[in-house]
Every structure is written in structure tokens, then in C-alpha cells.
Amino acid sequence: MKFTKMQALGNNYIYVSLFETKLPDVSLPELSTIVSDVRRGIGSDGLILIQDSRVADVGMRIFNADGSEAESCGNGLRCVAKYVYEHRLVNTSVFSIETKAGVVEAQVHVRPDGTVKQVTVDMGDAKFGVDSIRYTGSHAVGGDDVVIHVDDTKLRGTVVNVGNTHFVTLVDRVDDKYVEQIGPRIESHPDFPDRINAEFVSVINRSEIDFRVYERGSGVTFACGTGACASVAALARKGLVDNRVTVHLLGGDLDIELREDGHILMTGEAVTVAEGTFMWPTAEPAFLPL
Numbered sequence: 097m098k099f100t101k102m103q104a105l106g107n108n109y110i111y112v113s114l115f116e117t118k119l120p121d122v123s124l125p126e127l128s129t130i131v132s133d134v135r136r137g138i139g140s141d142g143l144i145l146i147q148d149s150r151v152a153d154v155g156m157r158i159f160n161a162d163g164s165e166a167e168s169c170g171n172g173l174r175c176v177a178k179y180v181y182e183h184r185l186v187n188t189s190v191f192s193i194e195t196k197a198g199v200v201e202a203q204v205h206v207r208p209d210g211t212v213k214q215v216t217v218d219m220g221d222a223k224f225g226v227d228s229i230r231y232t233g234s235h236a237v238g239g240d241d242v243v244i245h246v247d248d249t250k251l252r253g254t255v256v257n258v259g260n261t262h263f264v265t266l267v268d269r270v271d272d273k274y275v276e277q278i279g280p281r282i283e284s285h286p287d288f289p290d291r292i293n294a295e296f297v298s299v300i301n302r303s304e305i306d307f308r309v310y311e312r313g314s315g316v317t318f319a320c321g322t323g324a325c326a327s328v329a330a331l332a333r334k335g336l337v338d339n340r341v342t343v344h345l346l347g348g349d350l351d352i353e354l355r356e357d358g359h360i361l362m363t364g365e366a367v368t369v370a371e372g373t374f375m376w377p378t379a380e381p382a383f384l385p386l
């Protein structure tokens with residue numbers, strides 16, 4: 097199986113273009129866990145398929161490292177846009193991409209040599225509060241926020257749906273240890289039956305925030321594009337930031353702009369790491385049931 101490994105601010109996926117290769121005879125969730133395994137597979141935060149679409153120029157499906165399928169992926173969308181432009185699967189610099197959450201529009205920013213340096217994606221608008229997700233708790237505190245109980249701690253966060261779902265916690269200072277300890281407790285909290293991405297953000301000033309994430313299905317990642325969009329939208333609704341914000345993620349910066357019509361524009365890098373052929377299943381019985 098031919099693959100391309102790409103990353104955006106360190107959030108890396110194995111990209112498989114169905115225009116150019118066939119998938120092995122294994123379920124997609126299983127294939128994602130296999131290719132994501134850093135020791136016996138290739139190593140990544142998950143698997144992204146690039147495929148045909150009846151409603152957009154191209155289509156994309158994203159699977160987390162644990163095999164769960166997500167509705168959307170901001171960093172993945174920028175890498176898909178780079179891939180399809182550079183592989184001439186589209187012939188314009190602005191085109192549409194279908195995701196499970198709907199169709200988005202991407203614009204590639206091209207270097208003089210024709211390679212894509214950055215991509216802007218119109219991620220659509222955000223929905224807020226417990227009515228925008230499946231929520232089985234009873235601690236909605238009005239507006240967009242809910243309180244969840246983690247051991248003997250009460251955590252207040254803003255619920256945001258940008259195609260996939262996010263619990264955004266405002267902290268004084270983002271702390272990686274805290275993300276690693278509390279992140280998984282939020283991600284799989286019983287109040288969120290579909291699980292949820294857990295962001296921790298601190299406001300530096302009205303146009304800059306610090307950001308860390310514990311992603312649903314992939315754990316701590318270096319960056320989460322949908323999470324950055326959700327966080328800026330949530331903070332702007334609270335009047336804490338303006339409409340153009342630089343988000344400082346572990347792997348680098350994303351520019352997020354909230355447009356007058358409520359659409360969220362995300363701009364950032366997309367990088368090709370490697371191309372190759374994945375030898376599974378001939379590679380190894382290591383993954384076959386013992």
C-alpha cells in the first residue's frame with residue numbers, strides 16, 4: 097500500500113490516496129491502529145484517506161490512532177489540500193474538500209517552485225453548548241459551559257462543535273503535565289458518550305493564546321487545527337480575544353480568523369515528510385491474531 101506521511105505543526109498522519117493505491121483487506125479502524133503504531137507500523141497520530149467525492153472536488157476520511165473515525169481534522173485538511181494540489185488532483189488553488197462533518201473550502205498558498213507552503217481552510221462556523229453535542233451530564237451552567245467532575249475536582253469548560261467536538265478549559269498557564277493527567281479524564285468522561293477533544297488554553301493578550309490538547313482517540317498531539325478553531329471561537333464569544341488570533345501550539349503557530357459571517361478561517365503550514373510502500377500484511381504476522 098502506497099502512503100505519504102505528512103505533518104502540520106507536528107500533528108502527523110499517514111495519508112493514503114485511493115486515486116493511486118488499493119487498501120489491504122483489513123477494516124479501516126484496524127488499518128489506522130496498525131499504521132499509527134510507532135514500533136510495528138509507520139508511526140503517526142492516525143490515518144487519512146484521500147478519495148473521490150460526489151459533492152466536492154475531493155473527499156477525506158480521518159481515523160485516530162485508536163481506530164476511531166472523526167468528523168473532521170484541521171491539520172489533516174491542510175495536508176490533504178497540499179497533497180491534491182501538488183499531485184494535480186485539482187487544477188485550481190481554491191477547491192472544496194468533503195469531510196464527514198460537511199464540505200469545506202481550502203486555498204493553497206504556493207511557492208515559486210509550485211509547492212504548497214501554507215493553506216487556509218474555511219472551517220465553517222462553530223456551535224456551542226450541550227445542545228451541540230451528545231451530553232448525558234446534568235451540570236450545564238448556562239450558556240456554552242458545563243462543569244464536569246474529575247475525582248474531587250470540578251472542571252468548568254466550554255463545549256464547542258466545529259464538526260468534531262471540543263471541551264475548552266481556560267487556565268492561567270497551560271501545563272503539559274496537567275494536560276497529560278487531566279486530558280484523558282476529560283476525553284473519556286461519562287458525560288460525553290462520544291468522547292471529546294480536550295483543549296487547555298490561556299489568554300496571553302487579545303490576539304494571542306497558548307494552547308495544549310489531549311485529542312480524542314490520539315492523546316497528546318503537537319497540534320489540533322479544529323481545537324484551535326474551537327478555542328478561539330469560544331474565547332471570542334466570552335469577549336476575551338479579538339477576531340484574529342495567533343494560537344501558540346506545542347508544534348508551532350496557527351492563525352485563526354473569525355469572519356463576520358461566523359465562519360472560522362484557519363491558516364497554517366502543511367509538510368510532506370516521506371513517501372513509501374507499507375508492506376503489511378506481507379510484512380508481518382506481528383499484527384495477525386496469534
Ligand SMILES: N[C@H](CCC[C@H](N)C(=O)O)C(=O)O
Binds near residue numbers: 166314317
Ligand atoms: N482527534 C480528533 C480528530 C483529529 C483532529 C485534529 N488532529 C485536528 O487537526 O483538527 C477527533 O477525534 O475529533
